[in-house]
Amino acid sequence: MRTAVRGARGQSATASATEPAIVFDRVGVTYGRGRGAGAALVDFNLRVARGETVALLGPSGSGKSTALKALAGFVRPSAGAVRLDGRDVTDLPPAKRGIGVVVQSYALFPHMRVAENVAFGLRAHRVPRAQIAGRVSDALAMVGMSAYGTRLPGELSGGQQQRVAIARALAIRPKVLLLDEPLAALDAQLRRSMITELQQLRAALPDTAMLYVTHDQSEALALADRIAVMRDARLVDVDTTENLWKRPPSSFTAEFLGGANLLPCTVTRVIGTSALVTVGGVPVTAYAPQPVVARTDWESQAGVLLCLRPHAVTLTSPGERGALPARIVASVWRGASTRVTITLPGLPQTPIDVDVAGHDERPVGTEVGIRFPERGAVLVPGPGAVS
Numbered sequence: 232m233r234t235a236v237r238g239a240r241g242q243s244a245t246a247s248a249t250e251p252a253i254v255f256d257r258v259g260v261t262y263g264r265g266r267g268a269g270a271a272l273v274d275f276n277l278r279v280a281r282g283e284t285v286a287l288l289g290p291s292g293s294g295k296s297t298a299l300k301a302l303a304g305f306v307r308p309s310a311g312a313v314r315l316d317g318r319d320v321t322d323l324p325p326a327k328r329g330i331g332v333v334v335q336s337y338a339l340f341p342h343m344r345v346a347e348n349v350a351f352g353l354r355a356h357r358v359p360r361a362q363i364a365g366r367v368s369d370a371l372a373m374v375g376m377s378a379y380g381t382r383l384p385g386e387l388s389g390g391q392q393q394r395v396a397i398a399r400a401l402a403i404r405p406k407v408l409l410l411d412e413p414l415a416a417l418d419a420q421l422r423r424s425m426i427t428e429l430q431q432l433r434a435a436l437p438d439t440a441m442l443y444v445t446h447d448q449s450e451a452l453a454l455a456d457r458i459a460v461m462r463d464a465r466l467v468d469v470d471t472t473e474n475l476w477k478r479p480p481s482s483f484t485a486e487f488l489g490g491a492n493l494l495p496c497t498v499t500r501v502i503g504t505s506a507l508v509t510v511g512g513v514p515v516t517a518y519a520p521q522p523v524v525a526r527t528d529w530e531s532q533a534g535v536l537l538c539l540r541p542h543a544v545t546l547t548s549p550g551e552r553g554a555l556p557a558r559i560v561a562s563v564w565r566g567a568s569t570r571v572t573i574t575l576p577g578l579p580q581t582p583i584d585v586d587v588a589g590h591d592e593r594p595v596g597t598e599v600g601i602r603f604p605e606r607g608a609v610l611v612p613g614p615g616a617v618s
């Protein structure tokens with residue numbers, strides 16, 4: 232059953248001029264039928280404003296692409312509604328939604344030249360013939376591909392093909408741009424430079440709402456205003472990139488966004504946002520964001536964890552005043568930094584990853600000390616906490 236009431240010409244009764252560019256209203260998607268049916272999206276609610284970029288972040292199979300497809304019209308929701316600028320488009324075919332879509336595999340027509348590939352979408356959207364050449368050249372200029380209009384896709388690199396795919400999506404001047412893992416097929420170096428280009432493109436399209444699907448947290452942090460974290464077909468957390476990073480509302484989000492170390496701890500006292508906790512038998516002070524870590528969470532000790540990000544920890548000499556004693560159990564040099572894994576004597580089964588700048592050559596077994604600022608040690612509700 233749908234939640235929105237639709238009136239004449241697909242106009243939602245809830246539509247208003249102030250509605251965000253994109254609204255998912257309790258959307259559900261089920262693939263297959265009968266016993267084989269599987270829910271890929273459950274009670275999915277999300278709003279994206281004009282000019283805003285939201286990243287859908289989550290592990291493989293969590294339903295990110297399904298959400299995008301429901302918005303683009305490639306799968307039909309079994310429940311709920313999708314609205315664009317206040318208009319219910321749940322039953323509209325994809326070509327009538329005016330959405331630009333970019334997918335991982337470029338999806339260019341191999342026998343058509345670059346300019347023809349870009350023009351194809353314009354014809355499908357019935358843009359008048361006289362306007363097509365100008366729109367194609369504007370779109371190619373936006374992605375720095377003006378000089379390549381007469382090439383075939385096979386004569387381009389992966390990054391150039393993806394730029395053409397983006398140009399094709401932009402040519403229809405969409406108010407909504409959907410990007411489904413657009414950089415996943417590119418190598419690490421090209422991905423980094425494409426992130427910079429996408430940031431520039433973002434700035435050049437101040438009125439466009441963007442939904443960006445990725446399982447790469449660094450892309451999400453670099454490009455999004457807000458991040459929506461998905462797990463098992465559901466939206467688990469949504470907030471600004473900064474809030475989710477600094478004050479993760481769940482251990483899942485803390486781990487997914489930045490590979491946090493999550494340590495069992497006991498909270499002794501909280502004053503304001505400052506907490507005294509015991510970790511591995513040692514007292515430390517930590518940041519207790521409110522209301523993320525509600526008083527009941529720590530008073531009942533219902534699974535509060537200490538989130539330590541690898542870059543927030545500093546290795547010191549053993550016995551240095553104020554440092555916790557630790558021992559190195561593994562060390563991997565990564566070029567610009569070394570990922571050193573340590574354990575605390577009171578928590579020998581809980582490895583803690585620490586990123587040290589440069590090449591740290593201390594051997595496994597070395598006794599060290601660790602320090603972290605109060606704001607670098609954040610309490611988060613554990614998996615058992617009731618939200």
Ligand SMILES: Nc1ncnc2c1ncn2[C@@H]1O[C@H](COP(=O)(O)OP(=O)(O)OP(=O)(O)O)[C@@H](O)[C@H]1O
Pocket residue numbers: 262263269270271289290291292293294295296297298446
């Ligand atoms: N056409 C389909 N028919 C049946 N099941 C599907 C179909 N497409 C996706 N699924 C299933 O729906 C679930 C969500 O898939 P979806 O592609 O949305 O996940 P995702 O988060 O985008 O994953 P990835 O990061 O691997 O692309 C998965 O369990 C997947 O196997």
